[in-house]
Amino acid sequence: MREVIKTVGLTKMYNGFPALDELTLTIGPDVCVGFIGPNGAGKTTTIKILTSLIRSTAGKAYVEGFDIRESPKAALMNVGSVVETPEFYPYLTPIETLDYLGRLRGMGEEYVRDRSKRVLEQVHMEEWATTRIGKFSKGMKQRLGIAQALLHEPTVLILDEPTSGLDPRGMIEVREIIKDLKKEKRTIFMSSHLLYEAQEVCDWVAMVDKGRLIFFDKVENISKLTGAKKLEIRLVEPITEEQLDTIKNFEGVAEVSLVHPEIVNLRFGGNDQDRAKMLAEMIAKGAMVVSFQSVGMELEDLYMDMIGSS
Amino acid sequence: MVEKTTIPSGADQYVTITRYELLGHLRKKRIWVIFIVLFLIFFFVLLLFPAAGVDYPSTFEGYSQIYLGFMSVLILLCATLFGSDALVGEFQQRTGFVLFPNPVKRLTIFLGKFSASMIASVIVISVYYGLIVLFIGGMYKTVTIELAYSLLLAVLYLSAALGVAYAISAIMKGIIGSTVLTFILFLFVLPMVGMALGMAEVDPWFLVTQSGDTVTYVMEPEYQAGKFCIQQARQTICFYVPELATSAATMAGYFIASSILAFLFFRRREMVG
Ligand SMILES: Nc1ncnc2c1ncn2[C@@H]1O[C@H](COP(=O)(O)OP(=O)(O)OP(=O)(O)O)[C@@H](O)[C@H]1O
Ligand SMILES: [Mg+2]
Numbered sequence: 054m055r056e057v058i059k060t061v062g063l064t065k066m067y068n069g070f071p072a073l074d075e076l077t078l079t080i081g082p083d084v085c086v087g088f089i090g091p092n093g094a095g096k097t098t099t100i101k102i103l104t105s106l107i108r109s110t111a112g113k114a115y116v117e118g119f120d121i122r123e124s125p126k127a128a129l130m131n132v133g134s135v136v137e138t139p140e141f142y143p144y145l146t147p148i149e150t151l152d153y154l155g156r157l158r159g160m161g162e163e164y165v166r167d168r169s170k171r172v173l174e175q176v177h178m179e180e181w182a183t184t185r186i187g188k189f190s191k192g193m194k195q196r197l198g199i200a201q202a203l204l205h206e207p208t209v210l211i212l213d214e215p216t217s218g219l220d221p222r223g224m225i226e227v228r229e230i231i232k233d234l235k236k237e238k239r240t241i242f243m244s245s246h247l248l249y250e251a252q253e254v255c256d257w258v259a260m261v262d263k264g265r266l267i268f269f270d271k272v273e274n275i276s277k278l279t280g281a282k283k284l285e286i287r288l289v290e291p292i293t294e295e296q297l298d299t300i301k302n303f304e305g306v307a308e309v310s311l312v313h314p315e316i317v318n319l320r321f322g323g324n325d326q327d328r329a330k331m332l333a334e335m336i337a338k339g340a341m342v343v344s345f346q347s348v349g350m351e352l353e354d355l356y357m358d359m360i361g362s363s
Numbered sequence: 364m365v366e367k368t369t370i371p372s373g374a375d376q377y378v379t380i381t382r383y384e385l386l387g388h389l390r391k392k393r394i395w396v397i398f399i400v401l402f403l404i405f406f407f408v409l410l411l412f413p414a415a416g417v418d419y420p421s422t423f424e425g426y427s428q429i430y431l432g433f434m435s436v437l438i439l440l441c442a443t444l445f446g447s448d449a450l451v452g453e454f455q456q457r458t459g460f461v462l463f464p465n466p467v468k469r470l471t472i473f474l475g476k477f478s479a480s481m482i483a484s485v486i487v488i489s490v491y492y493g494l495i496v497l498f499i500g501g502m503y504k505t506v507t508i509e510l511a512y513s514l515l516l517a518v519l520y521l522s523a524a525l526g527v528a529y530a531i532s533a534i535m536k537g538i539i540g541s542t543v544l545t546f547i548l549f550l551f552v553l554p555m556v557g558m559a560l561g562m563a564e565v566d567p568w569f570l571v572t573q574s575g576d577t578v579t580y581v582m583e584p585e586y587q588a589g590k591f592c593i594q595q596a597r598q599t600i601c602f603y604v605p606e607l608a609t610s611a612a613t614m615a616g617y618f619i620a621s622s623i624l625a626f627l628f629f630r631r632r633e634m635v636g
Contacts, residue, residue: 104464106634129466130370136464140457144390145383156379157465159371201461 055082055118057209057240058103062112065098065264072098074264075112080257085231085241087251087272089352090261091360096244097137099261100213103242104134116209130158133202134211138195138218143187147178147197150186151204158205165204172200175230191218199227203234210234212243216250228254252352260359267359275351284328285348286317289341296340303331318348373471380467380475381482384449388483393444397487400440404433405494423503424582430495431513431579435572437491438521439549441484446528447542449476450629451535459634469630477529477622484521488514512581516611520575523614524549526621527571533628566590566603571617573603574610581607 058080065073073095080086088096101107102114105125114121119128141150148169155165173179176196181189186197195218202210215231216224231241231254245251251258252272260268286300291314301309305322312318321328332345388394408429412419420426450473453459462472492514500506528545535541553572560567567573580586592601605613 101634106460106463108633126370126466126468129464132464134464136460137457139461141461142383142387142458144387149383149386153379153383154461154465157371157376157467159369159375159466198461 056080056115057082057117058211058242059115060099060103060112061114063099063102063109063114064111065095065102065107066110071264073102073109076261076264076266077112078259078266078269080240080242082240083235083238084257085235085243085255086257086259087255088242088244088259088261089246089248089251089356090267094261095264096261097213098264100134100136100211100242100244103211104132104136105129106136131208132211133205133207133209134213135195135198135202135215136211136213138191139198139201141186141189141194141197144185146183146185147173147200148182150197151201154201155204160205168204168206169200172203175203176200177226192220192223195219196223196227199230203230208239210239210241210243212241214244214246216245216247224250248352248356249350252350258352260356262360268355272352275355282321282347282351283354284319284321285344285346286319286335286342287344288315288317289343291315292317292340293338296335296338299334299338300331303334306331370466373468376467376471377475377478380472381478384476384479385482388445388479394483394487397437397440397444398490401437401487401491404437405430405491405498408433409498419502422584423499423505424507424509424584426499426503427495427510427513428579428582430491430499431582434488434491434513434517434578435520435549435575437488438484438517438524438575439546441487441521442524442528442549443542443545445480445483446525447532447545448538449480450529450532450625450632451538451541452532454632454634454636455537463634470626473626473629477525480525480529481522484525485518488517488521492517507582509582513578516575516578516581516607516614519611519614519618520571520578523571523575523617523621526618526625529625530621530628533625533632561602562600564590564601568603568605568609569613571614573605574613577605577607577610580604 056079058078060076060078063073063076064071076095076099088099090096098107102109103116103121105121105128108122116128117131121128145153151169151172152165155168160168169182170179173182176199178193178196178200181193186194189197195215199215202212216227219227228250231243234241241255243251243255255272257271258268258275259266292311297309297311297317300306300317300319305327307320307322309317309319321331323331328345332342335342420429453462492510495510496506527548528541531545531548532541535544549572553570557567557570557573560570586607588604588606590601590603592599
């Protein structure tokens with residue numbers, strides 16, 4: 054397998070304190086990896102090392118096989134990145150900024166012009182293309198940050214909380230952009246505090262805590278790990294004793310609790326067929342069910358389990 | 364898609380950086396501050412003599428020297444306004460988050476920035492020299508070659524001052540601190556050390572501000588380096604007119620040492636915070 058991003062024992066010390074503690078991670082081609090973990094876990098630190106903004110204290114980091122310390126130019130050629138909320142020269146316009154960055158990345162004049170137009174459209178900034186950045190809002194700068202990351206059509210995207218600072222529509226748009234990029238064979242490594250975002254957008258999840266990698270697997274494998282899903286059942290009328298017993302006695306059910314006379318929460322280990330069977334049985338007992346759905350997310354459960362215990 | 368992009372050469376990147384940095388200098392308000400100061404000085408000195416009812420200096424060289432006396436201030440303004448934020452700004456204003464993850468060496472960034480600061484400053488001082496040629500040369504119907512030597516020395520002094528401004532900018536945490544420190548160093552600290560050394564009758568040839576004075580001295584029709592003392596009541600006050608060659612070497616030395624220092628600090632500096 055091609056190793057697109059690889060870190061080996063990556064460590065960063067700040068005054069004797071390990072912000073990153075021997076992180077070893079290998080990311081293959083054309084996948085999107087969500088990078089999650091609590092505040093101060095070391096997400097931004099990892100991303101800064103991968104984008105050559107800081108140097109590691111120990112360990113190695115490679116992008117497309119190039120050591121970021123030894124051949125930064127070759128390694129960074131393939132990377133588009135947004136780190137923290139980016140700032141731009143206030144005296145340049147987005148078009149000029151993109152021309153500047155495009156030239157630095159070896160893009161020809163025409164190519165930069167076409168791509169600038171395209172990426173500004175993608176982030177809905179075309180109206181502002183020739184306005185000086187000086188007074189742009191945080192969200193506008195974030196959009197421009199995404200645009201410049203996509204400019205040179207990099208094979209690797211490294212994004213630090215790409216949707217932070219954006220309005221709800223902006224967040225959805227950026228997620229759509231990322232999903233589209235996945236179709237174009239890009240490797241995406243993005244940190245996020247929004248677990249549903251990571252689960253929705255990405256194929257893999259890497260979780261860090263206190264500078265250490267504590268979980269790294271495919272999103273689809275998470276449910277196997279977390280096991281029981283949370284279910285919420287809502288009825289039109291208060292639940293009867295008999296109906297409640299039906300639920301409690303059903304195979305794979307645990308932690309049944311009555312939130313409200315008409316609302317029951319429970320954990321259920323069965324598959325979709327078992328779920329359907331349980332619903333049918335309740336209806337047979339006269340329960341008037343309005344909704345019967347899983348609540349919460351597997352990733353959220355996993356996160357709470359892992360972070361709680363680490 | 365990928366074939367339209369090739370690993371860019373450092374030379375191309377250098378040109379790009381210099382161009383955009385220069386564009387920045389021309390678009391920032393501060394260049395107007397410098398030009399306003401420049402024109403104020405120029406027309407103040409021009410109108411000074413008729414306003415005071417005093418005769419004009421008798422020679423072109425004499426009048427030029429009055430103008431060139433302001434050169435060190437103009438150069439200091441250029442060094443601080445075009446140089447003091449050049450490096451530290453990338454960190455403090457966080458623009459480095461976008462600039463540094465590009466496939467470009469810190470050396471290329473450094474050279475591009477320095478060149479742009481240098482070009483902007485040379486434009487400013489050239490305008491000043493141009494005004495001297497135009498007005499004062501016109502008035503006396505003569506321009507001496509020494510004015511061109513003065514310009515060369517001014518450019519040399521400028522490179523030394525910018526080098527020091529860059530070194531301070533590479534080390535300091537903030538733009539204001541970096542600017543103020545450079546200003547104080549050139550306006551007070553170095554001249555005061557020079558004065559103290561003069562009193563102690565030590566030749567301060569190694570002070571760049573002392574070397575910078577050659578910008579004015581070089582206009583002397585009969586340039587004479589050496590120690591000159593004045594008896595004042597009980598005290599002898601001495602000052603030194605530096606050798607041209609020594610001064611040029613000192614300024615070049617400051618330029619080389621400080622820009623190397625600036626680059627080494629800039630290369631090592633991490634984008635923390
Ligand atoms: N410049 C610095 N000096 C000292 N410590 C630092 C510095 N930068 C980061 N740290 C520490 O390194 C650790 C990791 O920080 P990092 O920014 O990587 O966390 P993060 O996972 O991105 O957190 P967040 O979710 O809040 O963005 C934190 O404990 C932080 O305090
Ligand atoms: Mg962070």
